[in-house]
Amino acid sequence: MSGGVQFPVRVIETEALSPTVKRLRLARRDGQALPPYSAGAHTVLTLDGGTRLIRNAYSLLGSTLSGGAAYEVAVLRSPQSRGGSAFIHDHLTVGTDLSLSAPINLFPLNRTARRHILVAGGIGITPIAAMASELAALGLPFELHYAMRDIASGAFAAELAAQHGDRLHLYVSERQERLSVRDILARQPLGTHLYVCGPERMIEGVMAHARIAGWPESALHAERFLAPEGGEPFALRLARSGISTVVAEHETLLEAIEAAGVDAPYLCRGGACGQCETRVLVADGDLLHADHYLTDSQKSCGQTIMTCVSRLRGRELVLDL
């Protein structure tokens, strides 16, 4: 089955960290431990949303390098949600059964770096907080910069302040506090690595500053999970399976393929890992590439598409599936 090993789990705890962020604690139904993971890892939750299966990727909180009894994720109720995060907020309670994938880390700490600058915006704090706690446990030097709209939405601020003291720098835009990337990046010793997770515009801004300041690419790390957006519906034909279907307005290409009963490859479901790259046979219309995996030239030549976040604007797409 695609998506790697699946573990049947149950919600054993829920907590509203803020009006828009809900924490879930998940443990295996058979009481066994879940696999160890490193900070920055994510898991894909699969749950029955009634009319459809919901599969969303979430960063894992904390880190259990020694293996853990339970995993925790924090879910933001996304205003652009196609239903996944709203469903989790409205319907998931203690006792709900779901499954999760083995952890995957596309945003690991660089273990050869000498110093780590962690920058988070909003819910982007989830992998970044895990990194901070791993670095603190290892006794490695780091700075944690956390920008948020208002104190109420800074779900983790109090806990992080207690844990990391003056290594934590908070920026609340409601209080006119601005994160100055230029000042953070100046005077960092050789061997410093930078990690950013947050809204796309923030990631782009921080990365642009770092490049202008002459930082080499290998020292720059970002997590760019995309919440796939909907779009206009289009016809889909899977050539090898001989299946014709329609990708609806609020459905992703990958979800339509799965709904048609085809076990297509995927891993992160956020346009980052490259696992779902699929060959395009015919595209009657324009491919709307939304991933961060294909290069610009690969996107323009249009031979493949990442089914998790990209779609077609046009009449029909024929895939080699």
Next chain:
Amino acid sequence: MQPSPIKSRPLYGTLVPVRQATRHIAIAEGEGASAVTEAFRGHDALSRTIILFSPAPRSTDCQQETLLASLACEALHVASGVEDLLAELVTTLSAATMGTRLYVSGSEDFIGRVTSEALHQGIDADAIQAEHRGAPTRRVQCVHCKGFTDGVSASPAPCAHCGLHLLVRDHYSRRLGAFMGVCIDAEAPGEIPPAETFGA
């Protein structure tokens, strides 16, 4: 240079100053000075450039030094030999910040020693550029006694420490900045093929 089937064998390019770098450190030995001069002459990076130079071993020619002095960079340090030059590099890098780029040029063993030392000081590998000038001599580590022999120009070559005759392989250690040398006559002691010089 013939492309080697060995993936670890380093390939060298041409030095090109990275415009957005906040500081440039160029380090050269002997003929490497020409590569630095060609890359930096007239470049607006010069006001943020430190050049570290040592003449080629046993050279009495001052022409390279004069050439570098004519660039009018931020600072030029001339050392009497590679050991002193490496010590100067360590001092410079220990105070350096992110945004610093390193440019290395000279013989192959010089590039290896500088790169390995710079990586130990924490600089990222992609912040280092190297251009090969001068002798294609290699720094070799004997896999038997672990001793380093500098300035090896042909293979097989005697180990300067244990005296074994070493076949110099293309296998390269970035950590050590050296090629691997393996005893060539272990099976048939004394049967040593004629030495072949490394191509440029």
